[in-house]
Amino acid sequence: MTVYRDDYGIPHLRAGSVLELAHLQGRVTAIDRGRQLLVERLRSEGRLASLAGPDEVEWDVFARRARLDDTARRCFAELSGETKAFLSAYADGVRAGGIEWQPWSSLGVFQVHHILFGTFPNKMWRAHVERTLGSSALSWFAIEGPGGSGSNAWAVPGEIAGDPHRLLELPGVYQQIRLACPEFDVAGLTFPGVPGVQHFGHAGSVAWAITNAMADYQDLYIEELRATPAGLEARGATGWEPVVTLHETISVRGADPVAVDIVETARGPVISFGDAAGDGVSVSGASVSDGVSVSGAPGGGASGPALSLRTPARVASDLGFDALLPLLRATTADQVADALSRWVEPVNSVLITDDTGRVVQLAAGRVPVRDDRNRWVPVPAWDPAYSWKPGWAPMDRFDVDTAVNANDRRPDTEDHGIDFAPPGRARRIRTLLDAGVPHELIHMDTSMPAESAEAGRHEAWRSAVARALWDRPELKPLFTECGYDRIFAPWTDPHGRIGHSLDGVLLGLGLDPAALVDPASVEASPWGERHLLHPIQLPGQEVDFPEVRLSGSRDCVLNTSSVTGVSDRCLRGPVARYVWDVADRQRSRWVVPFGASDDPDSPHFLDQLPLWTSGALVPLITDWDRLVPEPVPELVPELVPEPVPELVPDLVPGLVPQEES
Numbered sequence: 001m002t003v004y005r006d007d008y009g010i011p012h013l014r015a016g017s018v019l020e021l022a023h024l025q026g027r028v029t030a031i032d033r034g035r036q037l038l039v040e041r042l043r044s045e046g047r048l049a050s051l052a053g054p055d056e057v058e059w060d061v062f063a064r065r066a067r068l069d070d071t072a073r074r075c076f077a078e079l080s081g082e083t084k085a086f087l088s089a090y091a092d093g094v095r096a097g098g099i100e101w102q103p104w105s106s107l108g109v110f111q112v113h114h115i116l117f118g119t120f121p122n123k124m125w126r127a128h129v130e131r132t133l134g135s136s137a138l139s140w141f142a143i144e145g146p147g148g149s150g151s152n153a154w155a156v157p158g159e160i161a162g163d164p165h166r167l168l169e170l171p172g173v174y175q176q177i178r179l180a181c182p183e184f185d186v187a188g189l190t191f192p193g194v195p196g197v198q199h200f201g202h203a204g205s206v207a208w209a210i211t212n213a214m215a216d217y218q219d220l221y222i223e224e225l226r227a228t229p230a231g232l233e234a235r236g237a238t239g240w241e242p243v244v245t246l247h248e249t250i251s252v253r254g255a256d257p258v259a260v261d262i263v264e265t266a267r268g269p270v271i272s273f274g275d276a277a278g279d280g281v282s283v284s285g286a287s288v289s290d291g292v293s294v295s296g297a298p299g300g301g302a303s304g305p306a307l308s309l310r311t312p313a314r315v316a317s318d319l320g321f322d323a324l325l326p327l328l329r330a331t332t333a334d335q336v337a338d339a340l341s342r343w344v345e346p347v348n349s350v351l352i353t354d355d356t357g358r359v360v361q362l363a364a365g366r367v368p369v370r371d372d373r374n375r376w377v378p379v380p381a382w383d384p385a386y387s388w389k390p391g392w393a394p395m396d397r398f399d400v401d402t403a404v405n406a407n408d409r410r411p412d413t414e415d416h417g418i419d420f421a422p423p424g425r426a427r428r429i430r431t432l433l434d435a436g437v438p439h440e441l442i443h444m445d446t447s448m449p450a451e452s453a454e455a456g457r458h459e460a461w462r463s464a465v466a467r468a469l470w471d472r473p474e475l476k477p478l479f480t481e482c483g484y485d486r487i488f489a490p491w492t493d494p495h496g497r498i499g500h501s502l503d504g505v506l507l508g509l510g511l512d513p514a515a516l517v518d519p520a521s522v523e524a525s526p527w528g529e530r531h532l533l534h535p536i537q538l539p540g541q542e543v544d545f546p547e548v549r550l551s552g553s554r555d556c557v558l559n560t561s562s563v564t565g566v567s568d569r570c571l572r573g574p575v576a577r578y579v580w581d582v583a584d585r586q587r588s589r590w591v592v593p594f595g596a597s598d599d600p601d602s603p604h605f606l607d608q609l610p611l612w613t614s615g616a617l618v619p620l621i622t623d624w625d626r627l628v629p630e631p632v633p634e635l636v637p638e639l640v641p642e643p644v645p646e647l648v649p650d651l652v653p654g655l656v657p658q659e660e661s
Helices: 016-046 053-067 068-077 081-094 106-114 120-131 135-141 274-279 314-318 321-329 334-340 424-434 441-445 453-470 473-478 484-491 494-500 502-507 608-616
Strands: 003-004 011-014 151-154 159-163 166-168 175-181 184-190 200-202 208-213 219-223 227-230 232-237 237-241 244-250 258-264 268-270 305-310 348-354 359-364 397-400 403-405 561-563 567-574 575-582 589-591 629-632
Touching: 011 016, 016 053, 016 068, 016 081, 016 106, 016 175, 016 334, 053 258, 053 268, 053 484, 068 106, 068 314, 068 502, 081 106, 081 321, 106 321, 120 135, 120 219, 120 473, 120 608, 135 502, 151 208, 151 424, 159 208, 159 348, 159 441, 184 227, 184 321, 200 219, 200 575, 208 334, 208 575, 219 575, 305 314, 321 334, 334 453, 334 502, 348 403, 359 403, 359 494, 403 424, 424 441, 441 494, 441 575, 453 502, 473 484, 473 494, 473 502, 494 502, 494 561
Parallel strands: 011 175
Antiparallel strands: 003 011, 003 629, 151 159, 151 403, 159 575, 166 567, 175 184, 184 200, 200 208, 208 348, 219 305, 227 232, 232 237, 244 258, 268 305, 348 359, 359 397, 561 567, 575 589
16 A cells, blocks of 8 residues: 655555555545544534534534434445445544544535535525515525535536535545555545545546536425323324434533434424424423423524424435445446446536547436425425325436536426526536636636726625615515524525525515615725635634635636625635546646645645635646655554544644533
């Protein structure tokens, strides 16, 4: 086993077998991203507050209620023997690098990145809109929500390029890596904590990339709960049913433990209790009047209905990880597509090209078959009309000459969702692609340059218009209590939602924005002075981050998003950029916003930031002789034969998780 590095510290791994390679990937990830792995594992287990304190209680409550760790264990149990061995070898490698890890931890971490990436929070928002403004107002907000994506991908024969958009986190959500063994040699982007290469990969003769298909695959059900001498029951389609109830305690660093009650109905885990938190319903033998908060966090009670979450992964005990190894072994477009036929969630739009010049477009994942209203709002659990039907919606797959995916409504996705992005980005990319514009220039295309005072004036005016709408009497009902827990505020806060859907709200109300705010009254200043990169840092990490002025905006190909009316700072944007060249892999290139390491003292912590900001890319080095080999670190002796300790304490200086009470 050998670890090679390029000038940016990107790991290129070589091993004699698939399992040796998985072990090496786990060890190297523990070395390069150990702090991040610790945080993400604790998130998946609902135990981050034991490390980071009260600020993380809301997440831990949600993770426990949504049963992320239990789902990870169930999904692992249903995997093929080969995939289990693959995940187990990776877990052994992570542990050898000094981080506690279980074979199912990778499944839990994957859920952390995607449970709120879906559509169910938008249904909470639409229910609030329908309740306060009426169903006619739903169309005003019919635009990609704040938890959505701004991802782009485009393909021509033999080349794929693009840039996924997510929350900008430091360290980054994606890790650049190359994995080589006698069976395959694949370079791509992986989630730290997950073996293989999932969403973006180049295997030599074939390459693939994804965008969010904007499919609706998560449902919310309004649950009616009642206490009986035999325990808690929920009203289902055939009458009252027993439910699973658990009572757990969350340890909180520097504060008292927090009790959380967990309820799972036949539909799924109850993630928001609403009125149930105030009516004395008994959960696990304790009631609200006994001092146990059903909502989990102090003051977290709400006034809305109890809502359960139903997802394909929980229903089928399958996240699609049996696709990982076939994906790595694929050498043709059809083999990539066949591998992704096993995918579950999130539902992706996939572009593939191979050395024959084929370009294949498909949707990958599982979308339930059910009533159309399920897509819009929470639906009554007791009404059989809203139950899931057997099977899954069929996914399209077809050859194309060229393709552009930008979360927009397309033939392969339109039947699967309602929250699509406006078509502007896709149309602009198509225009540039047809004109022969280089991929790097398409990545950076924008009408909002950082140095432009006019761009700054335009966005300042739109923010002023959005704030003027906050005080409109027609919208005042939106600002009443929505009834959901605080963790869902990014999706349910009217201030942000009005900004996200500004044009639709203005059209719905029949208002002229210039009549609300005179554009000439807004002072001009360069857009980049306010549109600053503002990554979310790991708990306990306080890096003195440099000022980075950004071009771009929500509606541009360079989709550096901010929330109109709320803040001009950029929290979402391209979390990677890539150009995959199948004819000559050495012409491929890639970049991430920050660097290969999560250690602030490493030279590779922020060394890609200047490239990312300017639109430059790092060459993908494929010649092993041009890479620098480094010795594989020795195993931590005490971690091999003995049970793995909770963590290596100095991974996050001064922070050690508290034990569960």
